[in-house]
Structure formats: C-alpha cells, structure tokens
Amino acid sequence: MSAQHALMTLLMEKLATNMLVLPTLPEIAVRVRQAADDPDINLHAMSEVIALDPALAARMIKIANSAFIGRSVKVSTLNQAVTRIGLSQVKNIATAMALEQLFVSHTAEVAATMADLWRDTVHVTCVAMACLKLYLPQHKHDSLNLDTLTLAALVHRIGVLPILVEAEKYPEVFAEPEFLRKATDELASRIGVAIMRHWGFADAFIEVVSQWRQPLCSEAVQYTDFVRLGLLSLGYYRDRRDSDKLIEHYLKQGLIQNRNFMQDAQVATAVADAKAIFM
Numbered sequence: 001m002s003a004q005h006a007l008m009t010l011l012m013e014k015l016a017t018n019m020l021v022l023p024t025l026p027e028i029a030v031r032v033r034q035a036a037d038d039p040d041i042n043l044h045a046m047s048e049v050i051a052l053d054p055a056l057a058a059r060m061i062k063i064a065n066s067a068f069i070g071r072s073v074k075v076s077t078l079n080q081a082v083t084r085i086g087l088s089q090v091k092n093i094a095t096a097m098a099l100e101q102l103f104v105s106h107t108a109e110v111a112a113t114m115a116d117l118w119r120d121t122v123h124v125t126c127v128a129m130a131c132l133k134l135y136l137p138q139h140k141h142d143s144l145n146l147d148t149l150t151l152a153a154l155v156h157r158i159g160v161l162p163i164l165v166e167a168e169k170y171p172e173v174f175a176e177p178e179f180l181r182k183a184t185d186e187l188a189s190r191i192g193v194a195i196m197r198h199w200g201f202a203d204a205f206i207e208v209v210s211q212w213r214q215p216l217c218s219e220a221v222q223y224t225d226f227v228r229l230g231l232l233s234l235g236y237y238r239d240r241r242d243s244d245k246l247i248e249h250y251l252k253q254g255l256i257q258n259r260n261f262m263q264d265a266q267v268a269t270a271v272a273d274a275k276a277i278f279m
Contacts, residue, residue: 007170011163011187020191022198023161028053029098036091046090047078059097059277060085067273068129089147096151102161109174110164117160122278124230125153127262130270131229135221135255144223152208152223153230155201159192159209160184189213215242217249225255233262 014020025033028050035041035049051057057078064081065074075081082090103118105111132149136142163184167173173180192209204223211224215237218225228246237243250256261267 007167007173008183011166011183014166015187015190015194018194020162020194021165022191022195023102023158025095025199026098026101028056029095032094032098033091036087041087043082043087044079046087047082050082050090050094051078053098056094056097060090060094063093063097063277066277068133068270068277089145092147092151096147096154099154099158102158105164105168107168107171109171110168113164113174113180114161117157117164120234121154121157122275123234124156124227125150126271126274126278127230127233127267128153128223128226129274130267131255131261132226133270133274134266135226138254139221142221144221144226148204149223149226152205153227155192155196155205156208156212156227157184157188157192158195159188159190162191162195163187185213215239215246217245221253221255225250225253229255229261 011020031049031052032046035046050060061075061078061081063069064084069084075084085093100118103114105114128149129146132144132146136144136146167180173183189210189212193206196206196209207222208224208227212227212231215228216224229250231237232243232246235243237246247256247259251259256267257264262271
C-alpha cells in the first residue's frame with residue numbers, strides 16, 4: 001500500500017469513527033471567549049483576561065491603532081484598546097489573533113506546509129476584510145460585521161491541521177504536493193466542521209468552513225462570499241468557468257466594483273492595512 005493510499009485510508013477511518021484528534025483552541029482564546037459570554041463582564045475585567053497573554057495584549061493595542069480601524073488618535077493601554085475595539089468584538093478578534101499558535105510543528109516538512117497554509121490564510125482573510133470594509137458603507141442595513149468575518153476567514157481551512165498532523169507519520173507524502181492538495185481539499189471542510197462544533201462556534205462559522213470550496217452563488221450576501229473573494233485573488237478555483245461565474249455574481253451584488261478587483265486602489269490599500277495587523 002502506498003503512503004498516499006495509507007494516509008487517505010487512515011483519515012477516512014478516523015473521521016468516520018470520530019477518532020481523529022482535533023486541535024485544541026489556544027487557552028487564552030478559551031478564556032477570552034468564556035469571559036465575553038459572561039453577562040456581567042466589563043471592559044476592565046476583559047482587559048485583565050487579555051493581559052494574561054502579553055503577546056495578545058500587544059496585538060490588541062496594535063489592532064486598535066491600525067489604519068484598518070481608521071482612528072487618528074493612538075491608544076497606549078490595553079484598557080483603551082479594548083474600549084476602542086468594543087466588548088462585543090473582542091471575543092472574535094482575540095480568538096483570531098490567537099489562532100496562529102496552532103500552525104506550528106516540530107517536523108520540518110509539516111512546519112513548512114503549515115507556514116504556507118497560514119500565509120495563504122492570512123492573505124485570504126485580508127482580502128475578505130478589505131472587500132467587506134468597502135462594501136458595508138454602501139449597505140448599512142446589512143448584518144455582516146468585520147470581526148466575525150475576520151475569525152471566519154482565519155478558520156475556513158482549519159480542517160487541514162489534523163490532516164497534516166496525521167501526515168507526519170508518512171513523510172513521503174510531502175514529496176507529492178498534488179496528492180496532499182487533493183487530500184486536504186476533499187477532507188478539510190468535513191474535518192473543519194467537526195472542529196467548529198468541538199470548539200462550540202456558531203453556525204455562521206460552520207457555514208463558512210463547510211461551503212468555502214464550493215463556487216456557489218446565493219441571493220443573500222454571506223461571509224462565505226467574502227472568503228471566496230480572497231480565494232479568487234489566490235487563483236484557488238482552477239476551473240475558469242467557476243471564477244468567471246463568481247466574479248459576475250459579485251459584481252451584480254456590489255461586493256466588488258470591477259473584474260480585476262485586486263487592482264482597485266481602494267481594495268489594495270485596505271488589503272495592505274489589514275495585512276499590517278498580522279505583521
């Protein structure tokens with residue numbers, strides 16, 4: 001049995017029997033989410049929770065001062081940053097910023113693949129954020145919000161992580177990038193949905209994780225649509241007909257203003273501002 005066949009068989013069996021080891025949400029993200037769900041929490045108490053992780057605290061201050069947020073007066077303390085971001089947004093933003101901790105490995109091949117995955121995920125996320133930021137002022141009654149999209153985009157391929165962990169046992173598969181791509185594409189969404197449920201995430205996140213691969217055109221604008229814009233910018237959809245169908249649909253819906261939307265100066269600036277948050 002080839003290493004590729006053995007890995008695919010193992011993954012399918014473990015997925016079918018709920019034996020696949022799913023990643024654990026970083027501890028600081030769990031604490032922040034639990035605190036945010038407390039009806040009696042206040043901004044000061046939330047700041048104390050975030051302060052338990054100095055790296056996350058620094059990230060929150062950076063986000064509050066970012067060009068993407070668009071405030072001219074800088075904040076210098078965590079309390080000020082949490083106040084500016086808002087209690088309702090901190091839960092998702094803090095979780096999003098903690099996710100990078102999951103994309104690590106002590107095996108060189110897996111670490112390199114995870115680094116590429118994180119890089120592409122951040123790119124997709126920043127394009128999605130930029131497009132939604134430009135879309136919302138013209139659609140003020142829409143219920144979509146940036147913090148939810150940011151987290152949804154960052155987890156859209158979370159299902160790849162358990163696949164790469166299992167692949168560590170079969171180092172030969174890393175010499176077959178096309179097989180690994182096929183395996184992750186076929187199984188990532190199913191595994192990702194299991195992770196979202198394991199973490200207790202809301203339906204909005206499950207919808208993105210389950211649908212991002214499919215070039216579907218729905219009447220209602222959804223978070224998944226903005227994630228697909230990020231994927232389009234990476235050339236993810238290999239069938240040109242799928243790409244063209246999505247572009248035409250998003251032009252009609254007003255998500256983008258022209259076919260070459262990544263060349264739009266406003267989009268390019270917003271993407272750069274979003275990427276600065278992750279640097």
